[in-house]
Amino acid sequence: MASTLISNPVTNSDRSKKKKKKKIQEKDHNDDHNHIKWKSEAQQQSYSSKLVQALSQVRLGPSPSSPSAEVPRRGRAVREAADRVLAVAAKGKTRWSRAILTSRLKLKFQKKHKRQRVVSAATGTTRSSSKKPKVSVLRLKGKSLPAVQRKVRVLGRLVPGCRKQPLPVILDEATDYIAALEMQVRAMSALAERLSGSGAGSSSAPPS
Amino acid sequence: MSSRRSRSRQSGGSRITDDQINELVSKLQQLLPEIRDRRSDKVSAAKVLQETCSYIRSLHREVDDLSERLSELLPTTDTAQAAIIRSLLMQ
Numbered sequence: 001m002a003s004t005l006i007s008n009p010v011t012n013s014d015r016s017k018k019k020k021k022k023k024i025q026e027k028d029h030n031d032d033h034n035h036i037k038w039k040s041e042a043q044q045q046s047y048s049s050k051l052v053q054a055l056s057q058v059r060l061g062p063s064p065s066s067p068s069a070e071v072p073r074r075g076r077a078v079r080e081a082a083d084r085v086l087a088v089a090a091k092g093k094t095r096w097s098r099a100i101l102t103s104r105l106k107l108k109f110q111k112k113h114k115r116q117r118v119v120s121a122a123t124g125t126t127r128s129s130s131k132k133p134k135v136s137v138l139r140l141k142g143k144s145l146p147a148v149q150r151k152v153r154v155l156g157r158l159v160p161g162c163r164k165q166p167l168p169v170i171l172d173e174a175t176d177y178i179a180a181l182e183m184q185v186r187a188m189s190a191l192a193e194r195l196s197g198s199g200a201g202s203s204s205a206p207p208s
Numbered sequence: 209m210s211s212r213r214s215r216s217r218q219s220g221g222s223r224i225t226d227d228q229i230n231e232l233v234s235k236l237q238q239l240l241p242e243i244r245d246r247r248s249d250k251v252s253a254a255k256v257l258q259e260t261c262s263y264i265r266s267l268h269r270e271v272d273d274l275s276e277r278l279s280e281l282l283p284t285t286d287t288a289q290a291a292i293i294r295s296l297l298m299q
Contacts, residue, residue: 035239055278055282056282074279074280075272075275075276075279076275077279078275078276078278078279078282079271079272079275082271082275083271145254147254148253148254148257151254151257151258151261152257154257154261155257155260155261155264158261158264158265158268159264166224167224167229168224168228168229168232171229171232171233171235171236172232174236174260174264175232175235175236175239177264178236178239178240178260178263178264178267179239181264181267181268181271182267184271185267185270185271185274188271188274188275188278189274191278192274192277192278192281194296195278195281195282195296196277196281
């Protein structure tokens, strides 16, 4: 099993350069694909351009004259747009990306069906905390330790869409989510550098 | 070891083995900069999960900070400036 894990990245990196990622033979192959997918330059470029398009559509406020009051709202809007574009870039193969995309729909519908959504979310979280751990008990010193279980539940809350999921799903989603977040940070900082460097539309100091 | 499979619980129809969990945790371990650079193989699962949680939190914070920065840098109303940005990215 370990040897297949080591040999996978070599073959998968070739495939990712050819940009043909339709091979879903084993779960291992798929996961390494995802990991390398988020590191590719093409993915970052695609994300950056989509991000700019989304950001230009965000209504960032009527006037830039009072930035101190507007910034929290604008920052939040930018964050949500960036997360949405990230979820789109994931192409809906992961739970967290689907959860991000559907959470905005839920917010829109919450005004009409607020009881249903809120109640289902509440029962979901209480059920997940009081239910027995969904891990098979093989050894007493195994992963069924309450410390590990607790931490996985905390992790499940951090990753969107994973509150009610069993342990391996959470771990799996977390690996993809971390890689995607890293790409998001890289793309956004590159974008910020380019904007502050050219000084388009605002007088800002050149990057040191 | 003798009671390996006798006490396994069902979880949605599929039994999750300890090896599977180990594999997932080690994959997670490879992503974490802290543990990867330390080059130690004997990291406990709890430690890996702890590092994962704090790493995700710090990534969230970084994205929030970058969002703030971008929201200040981006023009708010002028569509011509948005076109400038797009042309910047097409380089």
